[in-house]
Amino acid sequence: VAExxxxxxxxxxxLRALRLPCVFDEALAVLRVALHAExxxxxxxxxxxxxxxxxxxxxxxxxxxxxxxxxxxxAQPVDRPVVPGxxxxxxxxxxxxxxxxxxRSAGLPAAVSQSAGTFVCNHVFYGLMHAxxxxxxxxxxxxxxVHLPLLPEQAARQPGQPSLPLETQVRGMHVAVAxxxxxxxxxxxxxxxxx
Numbered sequence: 747v748a749e750x751x752x753x754x755x756x757x758x759x760x761l762r763a764l765r766l767p768c769v770f771d772e773a774l775a776v777l778r779v780a781l782h783a784e785x786x787x788x789x790x791x792x793x794x795x796x797x798x799x800x801x802x803x804x805x806x807x808x809x810x811x812x813x814x815x816x817x818x819x820x821a822q823p824v825d826r827p828v829v830p831g832x833x834x835x836x837x838x839x840x841x842x843x844x845x846x847x848x849x850r851s852a853g854l855p856a857a858v859s860q861s862a863g864t865f866v867c868n869h870v871f872y873g874l875m876h877a878x879x880x881x882x883x884x885x886x887x888x889x890x891x892v893h894l895p896l897l898p899e900q901a902a903r904q905p906g907q908p909s910l911p912l913e914t915q916v917r918g919m920h921v922a923v924a925x926x927x928x929x930x931x932x933x934x935x936x937x938x939x940x941x
Contacts, residue, residue: 747894748792750916757927759787766791768866769819770811774828774873781877781884788888788926790840791874792919793867795893796900799908800855801918802893803842804862807871808835812864828872836875838890841925841932848925854918855910858937862891892922 752763764780766773781789795802809832811823842858849856862868871891878884894915901909910918 747912747915747919750912751919751923754920756920756923759923759927761923762786766870767818769817770813770821770823770866770869772819773866773870777870777874778877781874781881781887785883786887788840788923789874789878789890790919790923790926791867791870791889791891793862793870793891793893794896795863795867796896796904796907798859798893798895799910800857800895801849801910801915801922802857802859803840803845803849803922804838804859804871804891804893805842806835806837806860807862807868807875807891808864809833809872810864811869813866815865817866828869829876832872832876836872836879839875839878839888840890841929842890843933843935843937844929845922845925846937847933847935848921849918852917852921854914854921856918858939859893860939862893867891867893888926890926892919 748763751761754761811826813822816822846856862871896909898909901907
C-alpha cells in the first residue's frame with residue numbers, strides 16, 4: 747500500500763514510502779535514520795492486522811513489547827518497555843476521527859482502534875511518537891498509525907479471514923493522508939469502545 751503511494755502528491759505534499767523490517771528494535775533504527783535524514787511534516791505508519799475488516803486508525807501506542815509470536819528475526823520480547831523510562835503511552839497526533847469520517851464518507855470501512863496491540867506495530871507506533879515528542883527537529887511533525895486488513899490473496903490462505911483489495915486500501919490511505927493534511931484539529935464525536 748505504501749509503495750503504491752510513493753511519489754504521489756496529496757494536498758501539496760509528496761509522499762515517501764519506507765519499508766521497515768518486522769523486527770523489534772531494528773524497525774525503530776531504520777525509522778530514526780529516515781526521520782533525521784528528511785524531517786517530514788506528517789508520518790502515517792502502516793501495519794497489517796489479520797482479522798480486522800476495516801481500516802483501523804489507531805488512537806494510542808503503549809510502552810510495552812509483549813510478543814506472543816516471534817518477529818522476523820526470531821525475537822519474542824515479553825513485558826519489555828519499547829523505551830525504558832519512557833511515558834506509559836502516547837496518543838496519535840493525527841486527527842483520527844476526521845480521518846475515519848473522511849474514509850467513511852468515501853465509502854470505505856473504517857474505525858478508530860483503541861489498541862495497536864503489543865507486537866512490532868505498536869513498537870513502531872510508540873517509537874515514532876516518542877521520537878516526535880523528544881526530538882526538537884521533529885517538534886512540528888504529526889504522526890500516527892493505521893492497521894490494514896489482509897489482502898484477498900492472503901485471506902485465501904486463511905479461510906474465514908476478512909480482507910480488502912489492494913486498490914481499496916491504497917484509495918483509503920490516499921483519503922487518510924488528505925484528511926490528516928487538511929485537519930490540524932480533530933472532530934469531536936464519539937468513537938469510543940465498550941471493550
